[in-house]
Amino acid sequence: MIKTAEAYHVSVLLRESVDGLAIQPDGVYVDVTFGGGGHSREILGRLGKNGHLYGFDQDADAEKNLSNLTDETSFFAVDDRFTFVRSNFRYIKNWMRYYDVDGIDGLLADLGVSSHHFDDETRGFSFRFDAPLDMRMNKRAGMTAADILNNYTEQQLADVFYLYGELKNARKLASVIVKARQEKPILTTGQLLELTERLFAKEREKKEVTKLFQALRIEVNHEMDALREMLMGACELLKPGGRLSVITYHSLEDRIVKNVMRSGNAEGKVEQDFFGRTKAPLHLINNRVIMASDEELAANPRSRSAKLRIAEKVE
Structure with a gap:
């Protein structure tokens, strides 16, 4: 290679x-x-x-x-x-x-x-780093992942998580995010992980979080x-x-x-x-x-x- x-x-x-x-x-x-x-x-x-x-x-x-x-x-x-x-x-x-x-x-x-992109700590594509929730392939235009998390309706978020991440608990994830953002904006990968980690079974946590980040990335970039x-x-x-x-x-x-x-x-x-x-x-x-x-x-x-x-x- x-x-x-x-x-x-x-x-x-x-x-x-x-x-x-x-x-x-x-x-x-x-x-x-x-x-x-x-x-x-x-x-x-x-x-x-x-x-x-x-x-x-x-x-x-x-x-x-x-x-x-x-x-x-x-x-x-x-x-x-x-x-x-x-x-x-x-x-x-x-x-x-x-x-x-x-x-x-x-x-x-x-x-x-x-x-x-996964190795760049500043782009927000990976949950290995605490970074701004950006995820845009083209940094010149479009909404960031943070924009989506803080502005989409609960139903829109659930649809994104289900359609693009195939997450069975998409509605629960959306509900938790909407409730949390009323207190303060969700701006970093660390914040998102802290909010959602308890919603995934320990043995499947990494795989499910990967799907969550995939869903956001697909929506951000209209892939x-x-x-x-x-x-x-x-x-x-x-x-x-x-x-x-x-x-x-x-x-x-x-x-x-x-x-x-x-x-x-x-x-x-x-x-x-x-x-x-x-x-x-x-x-x-x-x-x-x-x-x-x-x-x-x-x-x-x-x-x-x-x-x-x-x-x-x-x-």
Whole structure:
């Protein structure tokens, strides 16, 4: 596995995901989750002089990696085959139109939160540190996790915890938070943990708290809506025979990816033509998800939950 930009992020399923793109040397490709640049570096290494790669990331920390990469990977800043786009990947169609790109040969997405974000004590993504409840991928805009906890109604909070964290005690969690914020605002991860730890069974506490933080992060960044928009945009942009290679880490995003690849829509509604044949813009390359090897698991336990799905645009 490749560590890039001073161990900003360890690329998961690197070889498998890039192999899945079946890269053409002169093709046009998009890495919608640039991060530390590991997957992008591998794609560029397989492109010829007329190929091009667009790298998307909305986080300013990722953009800094363009100039902070080691000598081994510093070509990102100067390679005219690479274009960095600081934007949420949900706007991929708009940006490709801006760059006069009518179609792409492949798109790669590593949907997991970067290890950099979990290790940054100031961002609020991890409950390992007492930090401000921010959780925004793009620190320039949008509500923070603290804004949500202190301003959403009890019903809205319960919905977020249940839908995005799949927490069975979502209503109780929401009730406790609403009651506590009447005395003082909930502004830090430490405050949130202190309020909620007694609501989780001791043997499942870490897992349940992880789900709680996941739910807040998804709501803060509108992750499910962005994923749907990106995938539908990819379906339109891919040329016939173009590949979509997506790594997921939890059931919510994996369900959407699977549905789009199988049916062409996030809901999984299968449409048929007059003759009863399934109408879908993509067909699956791997019917079973690709998981990390034992060797990769030993080097990076985070890859344990990673699932890779690959699909091809129908001719």
